[in-house]
Amino acid sequence: MIKKHNGNLSAAIRDAIDITEASLRRYGSFEDAISRIISDKKDLTGREESIESGRNVLISRPVLLWMLKWTKGIPLENEII
DSSP, X not given: OTTTTTTOHHHHHHHHHHHHHHXXXXXXXXXXXXXXXXXXXXXXXXXXXXXXXXXXXXXXXXXXXXXXXXXXXXXXXXXXX
């Protein structure tokens, strides 16, 4: 978080407090928040897991169609395809 705020420790701490407060409101306690977040990660589908790992991406149909239209005839690297 410090990088996000360009080294401003005070701003990073405020963000951490905001995140903690939101978690406590949603889950009730710190322990429940941690256990729910950990269990939510375990219940990922195969598709979610591949996206989360960075092996695949999910893009909307209009963006895909735009990309196909504007890259027609341009050789793309295998990693992009």
